[in-house]
Amino acid sequence: MRGPSITQTATTRDTAPHTRPGVAAAFFDALKTALLVIGLGTPIILIETRQSGAVVTLHLRFGLLAALAGIAFAARLLHLLVIAPWLANRQPLRLAERIPRQFKTWAKRAVIAFVVLYPFIALALAGKGGAIKWIDNFGIQLLIYVMLGWGLNIVVGLAGLLDLGYVAFYAVGAYSSALLATTFGLSFWLCLPLAGILAAFWGILLGFPVLRLRGDYLAIVTLAFGEIIRLVLINWVDFTGGYAGISGIPRPTFFGLPFTAGEDGFAAFFGLQFTPLHRLFFLFYVILALAFLTNYVTIKLRRLPIGRAWEALREDEIACRSLGIDTVTTKLTAFSIGAMFGGFAGAFFAARQGFISPESFIFMESAVILAIVVLGGMGSQVGVAIAAVVMIGGTELLRELDWLKQIFGPSFDPTKYRMLLFGLAMVAMMVWKPRGLISTREPSIVLHERKAISGDLVKEGHG
Amino acid sequence: MTAPLLQVRGVTAYYGKICALKGVDIDVNANEIVTLIGANGAGKSTLMMTIFGDPRAREGQIIYDGHDITQLAPHEIARLRIAQSPEGRRIFARMTVLENLQMGASIDNLAHFDEDLERVTALFPRLKERLYQRGGTLSGGEQQMLAIARALMSRPRLLMLDEPSLGLAPLIVRQIFDVIRDINQTDGMTVFLVEQNAFHALKLAHRAYVMVNGEITMTGTGRELLSRPEVRAAYLEGGRH
Numbered sequence: 001m002r003g004p005s006i007t008q009t010a011t012t013r014d015t016a017p018h019t020r021p022g023v024a025a026a027f028f029d030a031l032k033t034a035l036l037v038i039g040l041g042t043p044i045i046l047i048e049t050r051q052s053g054a055v056v057t058l059h060l061r062f063g064l065l066a067a068l069a070g071i072a073f074a075a076r077l078l079h080l081l082v083i084a085p086w087l088a089n090r091q092p093l094r095l096a097e098r099i100p101r102q103f104k105t106w107a108k109r110a111v112i113a114f115v116v117l118y119p120f121i122a123l124a125l126a127g128k129g130g131a132i133k134w135i136d137n138f139g140i141q142l143l144i145y146v147m148l149g150w151g152l153n154i155v156v157g158l159a160g161l162l163d164l165g166y167v168a169f170y171a172v173g174a175y176s177s178a179l180l181a182t183t184f185g186l187s188f189w190l191c192l193p194l195a196g197i198l199a200a201f202w203g204i205l206l207g208f209p210v211l212r213l214r215g216d217y218l219a220i221v222t223l224a225f226g227e228i229i230r231l232v233l234i235n236w237v238d239f240t241g242g243y244a245g246i247s248g249i250p251r252p253t254f255f256g257l258p259f260t261a262g263e264d265g266f267a268a269f270f271g272l273q274f275t276p277l278h279r280l281f282f283l284f285y286v287i288l289a290l291a292f293l294t295n296y297v298t299i300k301l302r303r304l305p306i307g308r309a310w311e312a313l314r315e316d317e318i319a320c321r322s323l324g325i326d327t328v329t330t331k332l333t334a335f336s337i338g339a340m341f342g343g344f345a346g347a348f349f350a351a352r353q354g355f356i357s358p359e360s361f362i363f364m365e366s367a368v369i370l371a372i373v374v375l376g377g378m379g380s381q382v383g384v385a386i387a388a389v390v391m392i393g394g395t396e397l398l399r400e401l402d403w404l405k406q407i408f409g410p411s412f413d414p415t416k417y418r419m420l421l422f423g424l425a426m427v428a429m430m431v432w433k434p435r436g437l438i439s440t441r442e443p444s445i446v447l448h449e450r451k452a453i454s455g456d457l458v459k460e461g462h463g
Numbered sequence: 464m465t466a467p468l469l470q471v472r473g474v475t476a477y478y479g480k481i482c483a484l485k486g487v488d489i490d491v492n493a494n495e496i497v498t499l500i501g502a503n504g505a506g507k508s509t510l511m512m513t514i515f516g517d518p519r520a521r522e523g524q525i526i527y528d529g530h531d532i533t534q535l536a537p538h539e540i541a542r543l544r545i546a547q548s549p550e551g552r553r554i555f556a557r558m559t560v561l562e563n564l565q566m567g568a569s570i571d572n573l574a575h576f577d578e579d580l581e582r583v584t585a586l587f588p589r590l591k592e593r594l595y596q597r598g599g600t601l602s603g604g605e606q607q608m609l610a611i612a613r614a615l616m617s618r619p620r621l622l623m624l625d626e627p628s629l630g631l632a633p634l635i636v637r638q639i640f641d642v643i644r645d646i647n648q649t650d651g652m653t654v655f656l657v658e659q660n661a662f663h664a665l666k667l668a669h670r671a672y673v674m675v676n677g678e679i680t681m682t683g684t685g686r687e688l689l690s691r692p693e694v695r696a697a698y699l700e701g702g703r704h
Contacts, residue, residue: 305569312566315555321517322549324541324570324617443559443595 151341160314165226173346199343245357377436474523546619556599567616
């Protein structure tokens with residue numbers, strides 16, 4: 001509804017960035033916006049068709065259109081008189097440089113402590129019934145995406161290889177783990193590394209044909225690769241179960257102790273009262289450990305020759321070759337290590353759900369993971385984690401907004417606005433932090449003192 | 464007389480169907496500065512890139528220090544201690560100066576990193592002040608210094624420089640050429656220099672080649688070529704320094 005006013009923002013920002021425009025001028029500009037809304041809204045909002053039986057009747061919604069035009073008018077006026085002058089006069093954000101180092105280390109420890117204690121905090125605050133949702137939907141779900149984001153960050157953020165089909169490796173991990181478990185009865189702890197290895201293998205398989213491609217071309221091929229994997233999963237019914245997927249995937253056990261109510265279960269062995277929360281706690285710590293592993297490996301790799309080569313490759317491939325870096329190996333390792341973590345996440349996903357189907361591995365998933373990496377600031381581990389929390393946590397929070405139904409009526413479903421909010425968040429990011437939430441890049445080597453490199457100074461769209 | 468460090472024999476190279484090098488012969492002796500001059504599009508950069516393995520030579524032979532490197536991949540060629548500073552500097556813009564230098568030392572896995580860092584920052588004191596600055600924020604001259612310093616970090620026996628004077632002020636060009644002369648005289652570094660700035664390059668070079676349309680048309684010592692009327696007419700007059 002605010003479409004027209006958004007498109008105009010760009011032009012007025014150039015013309016009146018520093019001085020506050022006259023109130024009269026702003027008023028007329030806002031009036032123009034309102035008229036635009038009315039013009040655009042006449043066909044799409046004013047006229048509504050209602051069908052009852054075979055009869056279609058036209059209804060004119062003057063009130064709604066007027067309300068929207070009013071909102072556009074007010075928003076435009078507010079933007080011109082308050083927001084635009086404020087934006088023009090504010091100092092650029094340099095959070096990373098302003099916060100003292102000591103505070104940063106303490107903040108880091110506090111966050112890690114919070115994450116480690118999270119299930120207990122959830123249990124204490126929400127009680128046994130409420131904690132399930134908080135641990136499962138917010139804890140485990142979020143951590144899966146954090147891990148996927150970190151995995152893709154190796155390929156896109158560090159090595160600069162735009163991959164739109166990352167979900168394929170997630171799918172390979174999930175299906176290989178599920179098939180190994182259901183066909184050969186292998187335990188989760190055996191399936192997990194095997195799924196990682198298989199996904200890495202597929203990463204290399206994808207890597208070979210696309211070695212010479214970069215940028216848009218690479219993106220298209222990886223996109224197609226993701227779709228091919230999904231279509232194979234759907235159509236190879238004998239092997240994958242097609243649309244029906246694979247069910248009855250064995251749940252992970254605690255060193256052989258299943259999380260069941262029976263005699264030989266985890267609860268009975270430790271003399272605890274059985275509750276489904278035990279399994280959730282366990283799953284939470286498994287994915288937390290996997291995510292920490294991903295982060296640890298990435299941080300270590302960045303300081304090793306291979307990690308430095310990835311970053312150099314992102315910056316300039318020709319320069320890499322002239323310095324004796326084997327770009328073939330560099331690209332293939334980036335693809336395979338990124339894919340391996342996707343595979344781990346997939347194996348965990350299969351074990352957590354107990355059921356998988358191709359529906360979980362659609363292109364939308366790739367897009368969301370890529371959005372997490374881009375929003376977070378390509379290459380920044382912390383940024384990616386924050387972006388995953390905001391994007392996935394935000395989506396989950398929308399489910400919690402049932403009270404909005406009292407305002408907008410019972411047919412209002414906040415989750416339907418998910419994509420709209422994603423879009424708004426993206427647009428806002430493009431305007432204010434085009435290089436992502438954390439755009440500073442820590443150098444991987446320092447001789448005496450550390451200094452962060454501000455990404456604000458970097459040309460947008462470079463590298 | 465020992466065999467030249469680098470021998471290029473009858474090398475042809477193509478971009479698709481377009482022939483960029485038509486049977487080029489060049490020798491670069493150890494401890495020598497050899498310059499290749501020529502107009503835009505003559506094939507100078509292509510020759511340098513072909514020596515470095517990309518694009519590969521279709522015919523002919525490239526022999527370096529007794530090895531036939533004609534069919535080797537660029538990273539294998541770099542391991543034989545040939546370093547290249549490619550056209551347009553191509554430094555890593557988002558990485559710091561120090562990280563750029565580190566990438567230059569990657570073939571030896573940083574074995575002599577500290578020592579070599581001392582050496583190249585002594586050659587280019589400007590870089591020492593800017594070790595933690597991002598490469599992209601350096602001035603053009605500093606970026607060129609970084610590109611040469613980065614190439615030197617791999618301890619090359621043959622240093623190939625593609626147009627180090629490109630887009631730089633005359634004063635900076637002189638500084639950079641002084642450094643090239645310096646590393647040649649003190650360390651005995653063999654340098655193969657591709658240049659459009661014919662006057663400076665010919666003055667610096669022990670020997671030089673002139674390339675026209677993918678063929679070598681003239682060769683001689685730097686001074687000889689400088690005094691030849693056809694060289695003066697084609698590459699010096701009008702751009703008198």
